[in-house]
Amino acid sequence: MQWETVIGLEVHTQLTTQSKIFSGASIAFGAEPNTQACQVDIALPGVLPVLNRGAVERAIKFGLAIGAKLNRTNIFARKNYFYPDLPKGYQISQFELPIVEGGALTVQVEGDKPGDKTVEKTVRITRAHLEEDAGKSLHEDFHGMTGIDLNRAGTPLLEIVSEPDMRSAREAVAYAKALHTLVTWIGTCDGNMQEGSFRVDANVSVRPLGQKEFGTRREIKNLNSFRFLEQAINYEVRWQIEQIEDGHKIQQATVLFNPDTGETRAMRSKEDAHDYRYFPDPDLLPVKLDEAWIEQVKASLPELPEQKQTRYRDQLGLSAYDAITLTGSRAMAEYFEAVLAEQANPDAKLAANWIMGDLSAALNKAELDIADSRIGAGQLAGLLARIQDGTLSGKLAKQVFEAMWSEGGEADAIIEARGLKQMSDSGEIERIIDEVMAANARSVEEFRSGKEKAFNALVGQVMKASKGKANPAQVNDLLRKKLGAS
Amino acid sequence: MTSTIKQLSILLAEGKASSVELSRDYLGRIQALNHTLNAFVTVDPDKTLAEAAAADARRATGQADALTGVPIAHKDIFCAEGWLTTCGSKMLSNFVSPYDAHVIERFKAAGMPCLGKTNMDEFAMGSSNETSFFGPVKNPWDTARVPGGSSGGSAACVAARLAPAATGTDTGGSIRQPAALCGITGLKPTYGVVSRYGMIAFASSLDQGGPMARTAEDCALLLNVMAGFDARDSTSLEREKEDYTRDLAKPLAGLRIGLPREFFGAGLSGDTAKAVEEAIAQYRKLGAETVEVGLPNSRLSVAAYYVLAPAEASSNLSRFDGVRYGYRTPEYKDLTDMYEKTRAEGFGAEVKRRIMIGTYVLSHGYYDAYYIQAQRLRRLIANDFAEAFKVCDVILGPTAPTTAFKLGEKADDPVQMYLSDIYTIAVNLAGLPGMSLPCGFDGQGLPIGLQLIGDYFGEAKMLNVAHQYQLATDWHTRAPKGI
Numbered sequence: 001m002q003w004e005t006v007i008g009l010e011v012h013t014q015l016t017t018q019s020k021i022f023s024g025a026s027i028a029f030g031a032e033p034n035t036q037a038c039q040v041d042i043a044l045p046g047v048l049p050v051l052n053r054g055a056v057e058r059a060i061k062f063g064l065a066i067g068a069k070l071n072r073t074n075i076f077a078r079k080n081y082f083y084p085d086l087p088k089g090y091q092i093s094q095f096e097l098p099i100v101e102g103g104a105l106t107v108q109v110e111g112d113k114p115g116d117k118t119v120e121k122t123v124r125i126t127r128a129h130l131e132e133d134a135g136k137s138l139h140e141d142f143h144g145m146t147g148i149d150l151n152r153a154g155t156p157l158l159e160i161v162s163e164p165d166m167r168s169a170r171e172a173v174a175y176a177k178a179l180h181t182l183v184t185w186i187g188t189c190d191g192n193m194q195e196g197s198f199r200v201d202a203n204v205s206v207r208p209l210g211q212k213e214f215g216t217r218r219e220i221k222n223l224n225s226f227r228f229l230e231q232a233i234n235y236e237v238r239w240q241i242e243q244i245e246d247g248h249k250i251q252q253a254t255v256l257f258n259p260d261t262g263e264t265r266a267m268r269s270k271e272d273a274h275d276y277r278y279f280p281d282p283d284l285l286p287v288k289l290d291e292a293w294i295e296q297v298k299a300s301l302p303e304l305p306e307q308k309q310t311r312y313r314d315q316l317g318l319s320a321y322d323a324i325t326l327t328g329s330r331a332m333a334e335y336f337e338a339v340l341a342e343q344a345n346p347d348a349k350l351a352a353n354w355i356m357g358d359l360s361a362a363l364n365k366a367e368l369d370i371a372d373s374r375i376g377a378g379q380l381a382g383l384l385a386r387i388q389d390g391t392l393s394g395k396l397a398k399q400v401f402e403a404m405w406s407e408g409g410e411a412d413a414i415i416e417a418r419g420l421k422q423m424s425d426s427g428e429i430e431r432i433i434d435e436v437m438a439a440n441a442r443s444v445e446e447f448r449s450g451k452e453k454a455f456n457a458l459v460g461q462v463m464k465a466s467k468g469k470a471n472p473a474q475v476n477d478l479l480r481k482k483l484g485a486s
Numbered sequence: 487m488t489s490t491i492k493q494l495s496i497l498l499a500e501g502k503a504s505s506v507e508l509s510r511d512y513l514g515r516i517q518a519l520n521h522t523l524n525a526f527v528t529v530d531p532d533k534t535l536a537e538a539a540a541a542d543a544r545r546a547t548g549q550a551d552a553l554t555g556v557p558i559a560h561k562d563i564f565c566a567e568g569w570l571t572t573c574g575s576k577m578l579s580n581f582v583s584p585y586d587a588h589v590i591e592r593f594k595a596a597g598m599p600c601l602g603k604t605n606m607d608e609f610a611m612g613s614s615n616e617t618s619f620f621g622p623v624k625n626p627w628d629t630a631r632v633p634g635g636s637s638g639g640s641a642a643c644v645a646a647r648l649a650p651a652a653t654g655t656d657t658g659g660s661i662r663q664p665a666a667l668c669g670i671t672g673l674k675p676t677y678g679v680v681s682r683y684g685m686i687a688f689a690s691s692l693d694q695g696g697p698m699a700r701t702a703e704d705c706a707l708l709l710n711v712m713a714g715f716d717a718r719d720s721t722s723l724e725r726e727k728e729d730y731t732r733d734l735a736k737p738l739a740g741l742r743i744g745l746p747r748e749f750f751g752a753g754l755s756g757d758t759a760k761a762v763e764e765a766i767a768q769y770r771k772l773g774a775e776t777v778e779v780g781l782p783n784s785r786l787s788v789a790a791y792y793v794l795a796p797a798e799a800s801s802n803l804s805r806f807d808g809v810r811y812g813y814r815t816p817e818y819k820d821l822t823d824m825y826e827k828t829r830a831e832g833f834g835a836e837v838k839r840r841i842m843i844g845t846y847v848l849s850h851g852y853y854d855a856y857y858i859q860a861q862r863l864r865r866l867i868a869n870d871f872a873e874a875f876k877v878c879d880v881i882l883g884p885t886a887p888t889t890a891f892k893l894g895e896k897a898d899d900p901v902q903m904y905l906s907d908i909y910t911i912a913v914n915l916a917g918l919p920g921m922s923l924p925c926g927f928d929g930q931g932l933p934i935g936l937q938l939i940g941d942y943f944g945e946a947k948m949l950n951v952a953h954q955y956q957l958a959t960d961w962h963t964r965a966p967k968g969i
Contacts, residue, residue: 039584039585042810043805043810044565044583044584044585044811045565045571045573045578045581045583045686045687045805045806045811046564046565046583046587046682046683046684046685046686046687047683047684048682048683048718048719048720049720050717050718050719050720051720078801080800080801080804080848082804082807082825084807084809084821087805087809087810088804088805089801089803089804089805089807090801090804146821148809148810275849275850277800277801277845277848277849277850277853278848278853279797279801279848279853279857282689282690282691282721282798283687283690283720283721284720285720285721
């Protein structure tokens with residue numbers, strides 16, 4: 001039987017506020033346990049929550065960025081359950097009226113093989129709601145006991161819930177990556193997956209291809225890398241299909257992915273599911289969003305990745321692949337646009353090739369983000385200008401690039417200092433060709449007897465004799481003329 | 487000892503008494519009488535006297551406020567830094583608060599020494615003070631009787647002159663009903679006027695702190711200290727500061743008093759009905775008119791309240807889990823066992839009953855039928871009041887259906903106990919201000935309370951109405967015999 005996979009993601013994005021969602025304590029990562037937990041966070045008797053305006057603003061920003069409806073009145077509710085790292089015995093979240101509803105994200109899904117055309121996919125977003133994070137339970141180092149660190153308790157989260165629109169692990173990863181790019185792009189989340197700023201839960205089910213009804217889903221919790229997301233879904237899908245084909249029924253459950261074994265394992269079944277007894281939090285008033293505020297946030301939004309991609313394709317003539325790569329992060333797109341702005345004769349394709357090629361390679365090797373690139377956009381534009389005006393061949397340009405990367409400086413200065421200028425004086429090139437032809441009479445003979453290969457050998461010799469500075473196109477022309485003439 | 491805080495403030499201002507002297511006198515009375523009344527959970531004379539000495543020093547520098555140096559007792563629901571803050575529960579029997587509630591901060595800033603923390607029904611759940619882990623408070627008028635609740639310790643200590651004033655909180659009548667049963671004056675402000683920060687939550691959408699004292703004038707002075715915006719409480723209202731004494735002296739000619747017909751029917755004891763009728767006659771003498779009003783949905787207020795208050799309480803009390811502070815069972819197998827034993831041992835029967843009711847009404851499948859339905863009733867009840875206030879300035883009726891009942895009389899009958907608050911609960915559901923003031927005695931010499939209900943932010947008007955009555959009557963000056 002042919003099976004179809006159905007996936008929906010719930011992504012917890014930690015918001016980039018200074019302080020917690022309902023208290024003034026810092027949310028900076030990595031502090032000593034319980035040093036960033038104030039009396040509100042540890043839920044002393046009598047304390048009350050006060051909503052952080054910055055968290056609401058970030059939620060508005062996200063809602064606008066995905067074209068969602070912003071609920072002008074939205075409500076915080078209590079989700080009641082007992083756990084030692086949940087100090088109040090309830091989590092303040094949003095239930096019936098979340099701040100963001102609807103919206104969508106269009107993503108490019110890679111093909112089966114590298115180089116295959118990408119496929120566009122639109123994933124609808126059900127809702128995004130504000131909530132507080134819980135603390136952490138530390139099971140190691142306490143000799144059979146559990147340590148509780150409440151630094152994370154009250155950290156603001158925007159939980160982004162998608163519709164079950166994805167049909168493969170690859171689509172899920174493409175969506176998760178696009179969402180990651182978007183939230184870091186608009187600055188609502190720092191996207192740091194190691195620190196847990198961007199955590200993914202995947203709801204996975206399978207059904208016979210063509211069936212309308214969804215299969216029973218299992219939820220894989222807390223995936224903190226795109227690789228694990230892909231592995232976990234692929235494992236889960238295989239497991240579910242096997243179960244069904246073996247005549248078992250899938251039971252609704254929450255599962256955990258073990259990166260060491262690559263397997264998913266049930267944590268709790270539906271039978272132990274909590275009744276969270278949601279009800280509106282009487283300590284917090286309904287949040288009213290006023291139009292002026294929304295307009296203000298809208299005005300602060302940068303051009304978004306999807307908008308840039310369209311512009312790069314339609315106005316700059318770049319391929320879809322180039323457009324996606326260059327909008328992989330806001331810093332990348334900003335760098336690209338800065339190079340274009342510095343170019344006297346903007347050549348988007350040339351700039352794109354250098355950024356995606358040599359520059360990306362150098363950044364990867366040095367483990368640097370493009371924002372911290374050793375070569376600034378102005379420097380790169382200077383280099384590209386010398387390629388455009390024929391001063392540098394591709395090969396020379398690479399040498400200039402390397403020198404610029406390791407020692408800094410402007411392209412013109414490097415060219416001058418190292419004498420890397422391309423040789424375009426035809427008299428000079430002809431002189432070298434004459435010498436090469438005299439020294440390689442055999443190759444000349446072979447060419448004349450019809451061996452085209454010999455031509456390339458001669459070009460190589462000329463380039464070598466010119467120390468790579470001869471303009472290759474000119475060498476080609478002149479050599480062909482001379483070989484034909486004599 | 488028979489002085490009001492107004493009189494004490496004059497003594498202090500004229501240098502005829504020091505705060506240390508006054509505090510010593512009250513502490514002496516507490517020491518002599520608290521073992522009979524059980525009105526205080528915690529007394530700490532050293533702390534009180536240190537605060538009193540600081541108040542005297544402040545007065546010496548000319549920095550005194552109106553009430554600087556006047557001592558006050560605080561209900562043990564208010565967190566006070568360095569003080570045991572038990573909320574009447576075993577669960578918090580070892581909890582020393584590391585911070586001050588907003589209300590405590592206000593009284594400290596006013597320079598008013600704390601005489602001690604007063605006994606109360608456990609987590610403010612009760613109408614007789616019998617649910618306290620620290621034992622029931624006795625009514626100073628008859629120590630075989632209850633003082634009312636939940637602010638029973640505060641009411642009893644003011645009635646017995648162990649303190650000139652005290653703070654209380656009122657979720658369904660917890661200031662007004664004990665004020666009535668102990669023959670004192672108590673006021674519950676409009677929801678949002680007094681910050682709830684640091685006031686241990688029972689039912690967040692209903693809880694409101696307020697003053698308990700001998701007179702309406704004292705309540706006005708105390709409300710001046712307690713009221714005010716607090717950014718740490720999102721339900722605290724940002725309004726201009728007002729002087730609640732400003733209208734006290736206004737004559738009542740032309741005042742329209744609304745009499746809800748539902749408050750004068752069956753269930754009201756004869757003596758109470760008679761005393762309230764006499765109070766109405768007194769008001770007519772003072773120039774007020776009366777108009778009959780209807781509060782048809784108020785009969786549903788007890789039912790709505792006993793869905794909403796337990797629902798909120800079941801969630802508010804989840805933090806008492808033995809993990810971070812308070813009581814933890816000494817022996818347990820695992821986490822679930824620790825939770826279960828801690829909460830089984832740490833909470834009393836009434837608190838458990840309400841947690842169970844609250845958990846039930848919020849459960850999947852019952853939420854709409856109970857919680858949502860009760861919220862609708864709440865709106866209907868508030869609408870009734872809004873209609874009534876179109877034709878009257880203040881509403882008047884009894885505070886409680888009966889005078890103080892015997893200890894143990896209703897302890898095993900929760901429904902009878904809940905009906906003690908039948909006239910007060912609707913006010914909390916609507917978020918309105920209300921107060922109780924003494925208006926007579928029954929055949930057994932037990933005090934009877936008169937309830938006034940104001941429109942939103944109508945505290946000054948309500949206090950004016952109460953004060954004018956107290957200028958014309960002397961019920962509020964009577965003290966229990968032998969105390």
